Amino acid sequence: MRRKKVSPFQQIIVHGFLIIASIVTATPFFWMLVTSFKTPGEIYTIPPKFIPSEITLKNYIDLFKGINFWRPLLNTLIIVIIAPPLSILLNSMSGYAFSKFRFKGRDTLILLILATMMIPGQMTLIPAYLIVRILNMLNTYQGIIIPGLVGAGSIFFWRQFIKGIPDEIIESAKIDGANEIFIYFKIILPLSTPFLITSFVFAFIGAWNSFLWPLIVATDESMYTLPVAVSVIAGQYGENIGTILAGSTIVVFPILIVFLIAQRYIIRGIAMTGLKF
Amino acid sequence: MRNRIWEIILFIGPSLLLLLIFTVLPVITSLFLSITDFNAYSFLDWSKTNIVWIQNFIDVLHDDLFWKAVLNTFYAFILAYPLTIFFSLLFAFLLNREETYFKNFFRLLIYLPSVTSTIAIAVVWSWILNPKYGLLNWFLGFFGIPPQEWLSNTRWAMLAVVALVVWKAIGPNMLLFIAGLQGIPEELYESAEIDGANRWQQFWYITLPGLRPVLLFVSVMLGIGYLQLFEEPYMLTGGGPLNSTLSIVLYLYQKGFKAFEFGYASSVAFILFIMIFGLTYIQMKMRIYQD
Amino acid sequence: MRRKILLIIMILLIILSSFSFSQVKTIKIWAMGEEAKNLNIMAEKFTKETGIKVDVQALPWTAAFSKILTGVAGRQVPDLAMMGTTWMAPFAAMGAFEDLGNYIAKSKVVKQEKFFPGSWETVVYNNKAYGVPWYVDVRVLYYRIDMLKEVGYNKAPDTWDELYDAIKKLSQKYGVGKTGIGLSPTEPANFMPFVWQNGGDIIDKNKNILVKNPEFVEALEFYSKFFKENLVAKGGANVFVDFESGLLPMFFSGPWMVSMIKEQVPKITGKWMVSVMPKKKTRTSFVGGSNWIIFKDAKNKKEAWSFIEFMTRTENQLEWYKILRSLPAVKEVWENPELANDPMTRVFREQLEDAKSTPIVPEWDKIETALGRRVEEVCLGNRDVKEGVELLYKDLQKILRK
Numbered sequence: 001m002r003r004k005k006v007s008p009f010q011q012i013i014v015h016g017f018l019i020i021a022s023i024v025t026a027t028p029f030f031w032m033l034v035t036s037f038k039t040p041g042e043i044y045t046i047p048p049k050f051i052p053s054e055i056t057l058k059n060y061i062d063l064f065k066g067i068n069f070w071r072p073l074l075n076t077l078i079i080v081i082i083a084p085p086l087s088i089l090l091n092s093m094s095g096y097a098f099s100k101f102r103f104k105g106r107d108t109l110i111l112l113i114l115a116t117m118m119i120p121g122q123m124t125l126i127p128a129y130l131i132v133r134i135l136n137m138l139n140t141y142q143g144i145i146i147p148g149l150v151g152a153g154s155i156f157f158w159r160q161f162i163k164g165i166p167d168e169i170i171e172s173a174k175i176d177g178a179n180e181i182f183i184y185f186k187i188i189l190p191l192s193t194p195f196l197i198t199s200f201v202f203a204f205i206g207a208w209n210s211f212l213w214p215l216i217v218a219t220d221e222s223m224y225t226l227p228v229a230v231s232v233i234a235g236q237y238g239e240n241i242g243t244i245l246a247g248s249t250i251v252v253f254p255i256l257i258v259f260l261i262a263q264r265y266i267i268r269g270i271a272m273t274g275l276k277f
Numbered sequence: 278m279r280n281r282i283w284e285i286i287l288f289i290g291p292s293l294l295l296l297l298i299f300t301v302l303p304v305i306t307s308l309f310l311s312i313t314d315f316n317a318y319s320f321l322d323w324s325k326t327n328i329v330w331i332q333n334f335i336d337v338l339h340d341d342l343f344w345k346a347v348l349n350t351f352y353a354f355i356l357a358y359p360l361t362i363f364f365s366l367l368f369a370f371l372l373n374r375e376e377t378y379f380k381n382f383f384r385l386l387i388y389l390p391s392v393t394s395t396i397a398i399a400v401v402w403s404w405i406l407n408p409k410y411g412l413l414n415w416f417l418g419f420f421g422i423p424p425q426e427w428l429s430n431t432r433w434a435m436l437a438v439v440a441l442v443v444w445k446a447i448g449p450n451m452l453l454f455i456a457g458l459q460g461i462p463e464e465l466y467e468s469a470e471i472d473g474a475n476r477w478q479q480f481w482y483i484t485l486p487g488l489r490p491v492l493l494f495v496s497v498m499l500g501i502g503y504l505q506l507f508e509e510p511y512m513l514t515g516g517g518p519l520n521s522t523l524s525i526v527l528y529l530y531q532k533g534f535k536a537f538e539f540g541y542a543s544s545v546a547f548i549l550f551i552m553i554f555g556l557t558y559i560q561m562k563m564r565i566y567q568d
Numbered sequence: 569m570r571r572k573i574l575l576i577i578m579i580l581l582i583i584l585s586s587f588s589f590s591q592v593k594t595i596k597i598w599a600m601g602e603e604a605k606n607l608n609i610m611a612e613k614f615t616k617e618t619g620i621k622v623d624v625q626a627l628p629w630t631a632a633f634s635k636i637l638t639g640v641a642g643r644q645v646p647d648l649a650m651m652g653t654t655w656m657a658p659f660a661a662m663g664a665f666e667d668l669g670n671y672i673a674k675s676k677v678v679k680q681e682k683f684f685p686g687s688w689e690t691v692v693y694n695n696k697a698y699g700v701p702w703y704v705d706v707r708v709l710y711y712r713i714d715m716l717k718e719v720g721y722n723k724a725p726d727t728w729d730e731l732y733d734a735i736k737k738l739s740q741k742y743g744v745g746k747t748g749i750g751l752s753p754t755e756p757a758n759f760m761p762f763v764w765q766n767g768g769d770i771i772d773k774n775k776n777i778l779v780k781n782p783e784f785v786e787a788l789e790f791y792s793k794f795f796k797e798n799l800v801a802k803g804g805a806n807v808f809v810d811f812e813s814g815l816l817p818m819f820f821s822g823p824w825m826v827s828m829i830k831e832q833v834p835k836i837t838g839k840w841m842v843s844v845m846p847k848k849k850t851r852t853s854f855v856g857g858s859n860w861i862i863f864k865d866a867k868n869k870k871e872a873w874s875f876i877e878f879m880t881r882t883e884n885q886l887e888w889y890k891i892l893r894s895l896p897a898v899k900e901v902w903e904n905p906e907l908a909n910d911p912m913t914r915v916f917r918e919q920l921e922d923a924k925s926t927p928i929v930p931e932w933d934k935i936e937t938a939l940g941r942r943v944e945e946v947c948l949g950n951r952d953v954k955e956g957v958e959l960l961y962k963d964l965q966k967i968l969r970k
C-alpha cells in the first residue's frame with residue numbers, strides 16, 4: 001500500500017473540481033425534472049426559478065392526452081423486453097465460439113466481423129431499410145428489432161471476456177462428456193454474471209433509447225417508440241416547453257433508475273473484461 | 278480436437294446470418310446504389326433507375342454544401358476529440374486515487390449523461406441555452422457576461438453541439454481509462470518508487486505506456502464515432518444556422534431521407550467510410566510505431 | 569428452457585401485431601398537427617351517420633413528408649390523408665394518388681365551382697383532379713394595436729414603407745433588439761409574398777427562372793433590411809409569450825393563430841388585431857391549406873370518398889371552422905353569419921381575394937430548400953443580395969434541368 005501524504009490543499013482542489021463537474025453533469029436532469037412540473041407562468045421567468053412555488057401535473061396530463069402516448073410506451077417496452085435477451089444470447093454464443101472453439105478460419109472470420117464495425121451505420125441505413133421493405137418487415141416489431149440484434153462490437157467484447165475463463169474448466173467438463181450447449185449454459189454463463197448484467201443494462205439502455213432506426217422503419221404512428229413519440233410531441237406542443245420536458249423526463253428517468261440500480265455491476269463489469277487489447 | 282460442424286453452426290450461424298443480411302448485404306447494396314441515380318420515383322418503379330457510374334461522386338465533390346459539412350465535421354472533431362480524452366483521463370485519474378472520497382458517487386454522476394437518449398436530453402439543453410430564459414445565460418450573467426445566442430449564432434452553434442457531445446462522452450471513456458489504470462500492476466510503481474522516481478516520472482514511464490492499449494481503443498472508437506456526428510446537430514440545431522452545424526451524416530440524412538436521393542446519399546456514405554477507414558488506419562499505424 | 573419461452577413469446581407477439589381484430593369497415597386517415605388532434609370529433613359524427621369507423625393517425629409535421637413518402641414506397645398507406653397544398657405535386661407525379669375524376673363527376677356534393685379557384689388549382693395535376701380542398705389558409709399581419717398606437721399608427725401599417733417605419737420606431741422606443749417583427753429567414757411562406765407584392769415571382773408557368781429580375785431582387789433587399797438592421801425579433805420563448813411581452817409586436821401567420829392566441833395569452837385580448845398585407849404594388853399573400861387525397865393503394869376507396877363528401881358538406885365545413893378556425897374551402901360557407909360578421913374573419917376573406925400559392929411543381933421541395941438557404945445567407949450571413957440571387961439562380965438551374 002502506498003502511503004502518501006497528500007496536502008489538504010490538493011484535496012480541496014480535487015474534490016472541489018469533482019463537485020463542479022458533477023454539478024455540470026447533473027444540472028440538466030434536475031432542470032428537466034423541475035421544469036416539467038412548472039406552470040407556464042413560472043417557466044418563462046427571468047431569472048429562472050429553481051424551486052417552483054406552484055407544482056402542476058398539467059404538463060404530464062397534456063402529454064397523455066396528446067398523441068396516443070401509451071402505444072409508443074408499449075412498443076418501447078416490447079422492444080426492451082425482447083431485444084436485449086435475444087441479442088445477448090446471440091452475441092455471447094458467438095463470442096464463446098470465437099474464443100474457445102477450434103475450427104479452421106476462426107481467426108480470419110473474427111477479423112472480418114471486426115471489419116464490419118468500421119463501417120458507418122448510415123452507409124447501411126438506407127439499404128437496410130430497402131431490405132426490410134423487401135422482406136415486408138416495414139412497420140413491424142420484427143423490422144425494428146431483428147436488424148440490430150447482432151453487433152460485431154458485442155461479439156468482440158464477449159470473446160475478449162470469455163478468453164479470461166481458464167481452458168481447464170472447459171476441458172475437464174468435456175472429458176466428463178459435456179457438449180458445448182451444456183458448457184455454455186452451465187459454465188460460461190454463470191461465470192459471466194457481472195458482465196452479463198452489464199451487457200443487459202447496456203442493451204436495455206440502447207433499446208430504450210433507439211430513435212433513428214425505429215423512426216425510419218415505422219411508417220405509421222402505431223409503431224413509434226417512446227423517443228420518437230417524444231419528438232412528435234415536441235413538434236406539436238412547440239408552445240409549451242413544460243410539456244416537452246415532461247416527455248423527456250418520461251424517456252430519461254426510467255433509464256436513470258435502472259442504471260442506478262445496476263451501476264455497481266456495470267463498473268465492475270467493464271473492469272472485468274481485462275481489456276486485453 | 279476440432280469442434281463439430283453443428284456446434285459451429287448453432288453458435289455462430291444465426292449471428293453470421295443476421296450480420297450477412299443486415300450489415301454485409303446493405304454495404305454491398307449501398308456500394309451499388311452509389312453508382313445509380315436511385316431516388317423517390319425509383320421506389321415505386323425500379324426500372325426508372327439508371328446507372329450513372331461516378332456521376333454521383335462528381336456531384337458530391339462539387340457540392341459546396343458537402344464540403345461545408347466536411348469542414349463542420351472536422352471542426353467538431355478537432356474540438357471534441359482532445360476535450361473528451363483530456364477530461365476522461367483527468368476524471369479517471371482523480372477517481373482512481375486512493376485519497377479521493379466518494380469515488381463511486383462521483384463516478385456515477387459523471388457517467389449519468391451517457392445513459393440518456395440524445396433525443397430527450399437535447400431538448401433540455403436547448404432550453405438551458407435559450408438566450409432569454411435559459412440557465413446558462415443567467416449563470417454567466419453573474420460574471421458580467423452578456424447573454425449570448427448559443428444556438429442561433431453561427432459563432433456558437435457548433436460549440437454548443439460539441440459541448441453536448443463531450444458532456445455525453447466523458448462517462449464511458451472515463452470508465453475505460455479507470456479500468457486501464459487498474460490494470461497496471463502496483464509492483465511497477467513500487468519498484469520505481471524504490472529507484473527514486475518522482476510522481477511525474479512514474480506517470481511518464483509507467484502510467485502512459487500502460488494506458489497505451491486503452492488509449493488506442495478509445496482513440497479509434499472516438500474517431501469512428503465523432504466523424505459520424507449526427508444526433509446532436511439533428512436535435513439541437515437541425516444543421517443550422519446557415520448550415521454551420523451541418524455534419525456529414527446529417528447532410529447524408531437530408532439527401533437520403535428528405536430529398537430521397539438514395540443513390541447520391543449512398544455515395545456520400547461511401548466517401549465518409551473512406552475517411553473513417555483512413556483515419557483509423559493512420560491511428561493504428563501511429564501507435565504501432567510508438568511501440 | 570428459457571430460450572424456448574422467449575421464442576414462443578416472440579412468435580406470439582409477431583402474430584398478434586399483424587392480426588386485425590376489426591370486422592367493421594374502418595377507414596384509416598393520416599393527419600398532422602392540430603388537425604390530427606381534433607379530427608376525431610368529425611369522425612365520430614361520420615361514424616354515427618354511416619356506421620363506418622374512422623382511425624386517425626397523427627404524423628409529426630417535421631417528419632410527415634418522409635413518412636408519407638416511405639409509406640407510399642413501402643405500399644403501407646392508409647385510405648385517406650390530408651395533404652398540404654405544396655406537397656400535392658411531388659406525390660401526384662409519383663402516381664401515389666387516386667384520380668378522383670369519376671368520383672367528382674358522379675358526386676352531388678363535390679363540385680369544382682364550390683371552391684375558391686386558387687384552392688382548386690392546388691388539387692389539379694396534369695389536368696386531372698387528385699384531391700378535394702378541405703380548408704384554406706392565408707397569411708395576414710398580426711399586430712399589437714396598443715404598441716403601434718404608441719408610435720403613431722392608429723391602424724395597421726398600410727404600405728411597405730409604413731411597415732418598415734413602424735417597426736423602426738418601435739425599435740427606437742424600446743431599444744434595438746428588445747422588440748422586432750416576426751420574419752423567418754428560411755420560410756418561403758414568409759418571404760414569397762413580398763416578391764409577389766412587388767409583381768415578381770420565383771419561376772413562371774414555363775419554369776423560367778425569375779430570381780434575377782428586379783422585382784425579386786428588390787423584394788429580397790427589403791426583406792433582408794429588417795435582419796441587417798436588427799429589426800427582427802429573436803431570442804424569445806414562443807410566439808404567444810413574445811406577442812404578449814412585446815418582444816414580437818408584429819408577425820405574419822395564418823388563421824389558426826386567432827384562437828390559439830386567445831387561448832394561450834388571454835391577457836392581451838382586445839389589444840391585438842389582424843390586417844391585410846401591406847401594399848407595394850399589390851397586397852398578395854400566401855395561400856395554403858390542406859386537401860383530401862385518396863391513395864392509389866387504398867383498400868377502402870368508396871368509404872374514403874364518402875368521408876370526403878361528408879367533410880365537404882356545408883354544415884360540416886362550418887363545424888370544422890368552429891373547432892379550429894380553419895377557413896372553409898367551400899365558398900358558400902362564408903355567407904354564414906358566423907364568418908360574415910366576425911371582424912377578423914372578414915380580414916381573411918378580403919385577403920383571400922388576393923393570394924397565391926407557390927408553384928405546384930414536383931421539384932418544389934428542392935426549390936424551397938435552395939430558396940430558404942440563399943435567403944438565410946443573405947439575411948443572416950454576409951452574402952449580399954446580388955450574390956445570393958446569382959447563387960439561387962444557379963441552384964434552380966441545376967434543380968430544374970434534372
